[in-house]
Structure formats: C-alpha cells, structure tokens
Amino acid sequence: xxxxxxxxxxxxxxxxxxxxxxxxxxxxxxxxxxxxxxxxxxxxxxxxxxxxxxxxxxxxxxxxxxxxxxxxxxxxxxxxxxxxxxxxxxxxxxxxxxxxxxxxxxxxxxxxxxxxxxxxxxxxxxxxxxxxxxxxxxxxxxxxxxxxxxxxxxxxxxxxxxxxxxxxxxxxxxxxx
Numbered sequence: 273x274x275x276x277x278x279x280x281x282x283x284x285x286x287x288x289x290x291x292x293x294x295x296x297x298x299x300x301x302x303x304x305x306x307x308x309x310x311x312x313x314x315x316x317x318x319x320x321x322x323x324x325x326x327x328x329x330x331x332x333x334x335x336x337x338x339x340x341x342x343x344x345x346x347x348x349x350x351x352x353x354x355x356x357x358x359x360x361x362x363x364x365x366x367x368x369x370x371x372x373x374x375x376x377x378x379x380x381x382x383x384x385x386x387x388x389x390x391x392x393x394x395x396x397x398x399x400x401x402x403x404x405x406x407x408x409x410x411x412x413x414x415x416x417x418x419x420x421x422x423x424x425x426x427x428x429x430x431x432x433x434x435x436x437x438x439x440x441x442x443x444x445x446x447x448x449x
Contacts, residue, residue: 332383333357336436342384349388351445353401354380355437370407370440374414377443382418385447392418394447400429401442411441 327342327349328335335341335352342351356365356373357380365376382392402411408429419425425445435442 329387344388353442353444371414405431
C-alpha cells in the first residue's frame with residue numbers, strides 16, 4: 273500500500289500544496305525560529321564569536337595567493353593547504369625527502385592552529401595531496417609522528433598531477449574546539 277507522504281504532488285502556480293507538505297514546511301520554519309530564539313543558530317553578523325576570522329600567524333609561511341592560511345569560525349578552524357616552506361627563512365624545501373616535507377607541512381599546520389589556540393589533537397579531518405603515491409608509506413610514517421593519539425583525524429589522501437611549487441605534499445586540516 274502506498275504511503276501518502278511518499279507521493280509526489282505537483283504544485284502548479286496558484287494551487288495549494290496538500291496539508292502534509294504544508295505542515296512539514298511550517299514545522300521546519302518553526303524549528304529554525306525556535307533555535308534562533310534559543311541561540312542555537314548563528315545568524316551572519318549577529319554574534320562576533322561566529323564570524324570568520326583569518327588566521328595568518330607570522331610563524332607560519334605566508335599564503336602564496338589571495339587566501340588566508342586559515343579561518344576560525346565558531347567552534348571550528350579550517351587550515352588551508354600547507355606546503356613545506358620554512359617560515360623562518362621563506363625557503364621552500366623542494367629537494368627534501370617526503371618525510372622532511374611532511375614534517376615541515378605539519379609544523380606549519382600546527383602554527384596556524386596555534387594562532388587559534390588549537391592543537392593537532394583537535395584536528396578532525398585532513399586532506400593530503402601527494403605528487404606520488406609511491407611515497408605513501410614514507411609519508412604515512414612521518415604523518416604518524418604528529419598524530420599519535422588513539423583517535424587520529426579522518427583523512428583523505430590522493431595523488432595529484434602537480435602540487436603547487438612542485439613539492440611532494442600538501443595538507444589541509446579542519447579542527448574543532
């Protein structure tokens with residue numbers, strides 16, 4: 273037997289939706305309004321804690337384009353893809369091993385997180401771009417030095433045709449306080 277809630281109702285201009293569809297929409301609107309009144313929903317510009325703030329610490333390499341090294345918003349921080357650049361010298365570690373590049377990239381991720389009073393232990397997800405998946409095991413060993421807890425972040429690792437500046441690895445991260 274067909275469930276009436278699963279039925280698709282056409283709604284040409286000037287006709288009314290069935291009561292079931294109207295009820296769902298009204299219920300959803302009421303729920304959103306209730307959350308807004310209780311403070312569960314952050315409206316753009318309503319609360320300075322929820323606006324996004326750029327994270328551009330001096331102890332992480334400067335962005336190489338029109339983007340922030342990271343963005344802090346509410347309880348989350350988003351770290352842009354970091355490259356193996358030594359922030360003290362500005363030197364790209366282009367000829368370094370995959371292990372050395374990975375270590376420098378993760379130190380840069382740490383520096384961006386620290387600007388928002390966060391640690392690697394608070395990272396919930398990373399995205400890793402490798403120029404060569406043959407380096408995966410060596411990369412993974414260096415990565416594991418930084419994420420040593422019982423709950424390492426979720427991770428996607430992909431091989432790409434090219435990483436900016438022709439380095440071997442780039443890593444972005446999401447952290448939650």
